[in-house]
Amino acid sequence: MHDMTMRMRSRRFLLTAATITAVLSLAAVTPALAGTGATHTTTTRAAAASGAQGDPRGAGRRVADFYGAYIDAVWDSEDPAAGAAAKALRSFYLSAGAQKKVAVFEAREHADGILFAQNVPVKWKVTNTGSGAGHATNRVTLTWSDGPDAQVTNIDVQSDLQTLKITDLKQAG
Incomplete structure (x- = not known):
């Protein structure tokens, strides 16, 4: 029984870690997808100041x-x-x-x-x-x-x- 409880905790830990990783990755990628991320500092400031928007239509x-x-x-x-x-x-x-x-x-x-x-x-x-x-x-x-x-x-x-x-x-x- 103790072994099963440990396995369940390990699975929960792995799922939690995977979820946190996914959320952090999404947070890092979202500005780039929105067009506000950039590689260079000056480009980042310009992009942040001008903003970005879109319309899929x-x-x-x-x-x-x-x-x-x-x-x-x-x-x-x-x-x-x-x-x-x-x-x-x-x-x-x-x-x-x-x-x-x-x-x-x-x-x-x-x-x-x-x-x-x-x-x-x-x-x-x-x-x-x-x-x-x-x-x-x-x-x-x-x-x-x-x-x-x-x-x-x-x-x-x-x-x-x-x-x-x-x-x-x-x-x-």
Whole structure:
């Protein structure tokens, strides 16, 4: 009987420890998911001052959410979960047709078909450029370094207004 009581206490302790760990992990991750966390102190202050909000019903917001999460995942290449996260994000945010187009680009160019590059940008911005015929178009601007002479590239991203899935990605001038 004493042995059974000890096992039950051990299980309770493990469950309590796991719960505390999960809560602390969620507390640490939540600001990053909300867009207020950052790696650099100045960025953290700017993000905290400007705040962040979203609306899952808007195609532009969805594109911004996708690129933010995707870049975070590919940036953190040392995390074993990063590759799976990037794959899951593609599956969730991109239509089947867009996923195929990205795969063709990647096989041909040996580069990431979401970023149209072999490396990862340090900054990104999404701007709505219009909508019509059931689609919204957003311009994703990727910045590849810091400083006044930073290289910038643009991607035009088309989304279906009904499903909010990304249906096409094109390098833009």
